[in-house]
Amino acid sequence: MSVEPVVGLVRSLVENMRRVDDDWASFAMVLEFSGGEVSGSYGYVYSADGKPSATSARPTRIEPAVTAYMESYFQPDDALPVKILIQFDRTSGNYEVTFEDTDVTRWQVTPANIDTIREELRPQFA
Incomplete structure (x- = not known):
């Protein structure tokens, strides 16, 4: 798989994040899917x-960008995930994309979890 679609995905998220100051250091963004299309997004930036x-x-x-990434990763007849989590560290350039295939409540x-989910989603690259 080419690295270009994931770079495009991260770039698109960076360029389109709302309510964000320019001094962020990392982010975690959850994308939700319905009918093969992005139906929502939410996450956190970390200063x-x-x-x-x-x-x-x-x-x-x-x-x-999401479509280009998904098409680079999945075949046309593959079942698509219900959510994906994209984590990115601006300083190191490290990123990770995690798929959730079935559990729509994940992330x-x-x-009840507003205080803990922010830490659960925070990028932690070794």
Whole structure:
């Protein structure tokens, strides 16, 4: 698999994240799928001092990059995941994409986990 589609995916998220200051150090973004298309996004950016801030990206703005990435990874008849988690560290350039095939509640933000999910999603690259 070429690295270009994942670079395009990360770039599209960076360019389209909402409510974000320019001094972020890393991000974690969850993309939700319905009918093979991005139906929602949510996540966090983390400042250099570690403070998390909520963010999202409008699905219509990131759809072309997401589609290119998914088409580079999956065959036309493959079952697509219900969610993906993209984590990126701006300083190191490290990234990770994690697929969730069936559990639509994975990575879901709720009142019960609002304080812990931010840390659960925070990029931790070894």
